Amino acid sequence: MRIPAIAISLAVSASVWAEEPAIGYVKNVMGVATISTGGQTAAAEPGTAVHLGSVLRTGSKSSMGVTFRDETIMSFGPDTELTVDEYLYAPAQGKLKLGSKLAKGSLNYVSGVIAKLQPDAVSIKTPGGTIGIRGTQFVVKIEDEE
């Protein structure tokens, strides 16, 4: 009976002492999805933290929804890979930035506070081109051949 207690205390200390604060959390997963941060890959489930630099992936016939601290919402269809390259959310200091890279798959994006306060601070890079976002919702699909 001691083992679960140890496991719980380790989990708590890991979250308390994590070097970087979470920038968002997974809210829903269908099928298989993972979050990779600093070389460590974990299965994604509701509550899994997303950090700066995290790579978010979904498998075939899978999907995942993530809500960021500034209320930006991203949800992914099957076979998708997105990396969060830049994330700054300190409205009182005027520090705002959200830069990500969609390597493949499909994404539904809803603007959060960062895009509302500083429209040119949000961009998504793709293999084909870069999308700048001026406070809105949109979807994007990456096709294989590019």
Place this chain on the structure above:
Amino acid sequence: MNTLGKLSFVVVVFVMALSGCASKPKSYAVLLESPDGSTGRIVVKGSRGEQVVSTARHGVPLDGSSAPAPVDDARFAKDFREAMAARPVLPEHFLLYFESGGTELTPESAGMLDKIIETAGKRSAVDMSVIGHTDTLGKADMNEALGLKRAIAAAELLKKKGLNAHALTIESHGERNLLVKTPDETPEPRNRRVEISIR
């Protein structure tokens, strides 16, 4: 080349162009109406040009090669059904107001605590931020501290009443993030607040 030859050449080129489109769909983005009913813009910069989309349900290829155009319903549904269905519940916000100079909630705001807890309780893996603010009365560094005290007071009240959150952050913006812009040293009840974001 005789007329027939020219014609068949044109037909072949036309068929190639068509089949090229069909077998090699391009990566693309489609602008949608925001959940609040407004429509913003996206700007797509690619190797073959730059396009601005400002009409909902219009799409552009990511290489920027052609102007925004309406997107075929069947293709839209096939490409985006899963990503759109996975969209998490939209965040909700509450504002709690305080009596001047301290951490006591106004009676109206104290009455909202149960509603906040109920809202958070309906979500899976709910994460929240509790951000304290002050008006411009007093020194900036004192207000920084007062904003934090207000945020802590609000979070503790919520926890005492049974709030169960997966993650909760507490911070202060002091007098740096006014809801109602005022000169310095101005008492303003609407600026003495704690903002709660439920995600």
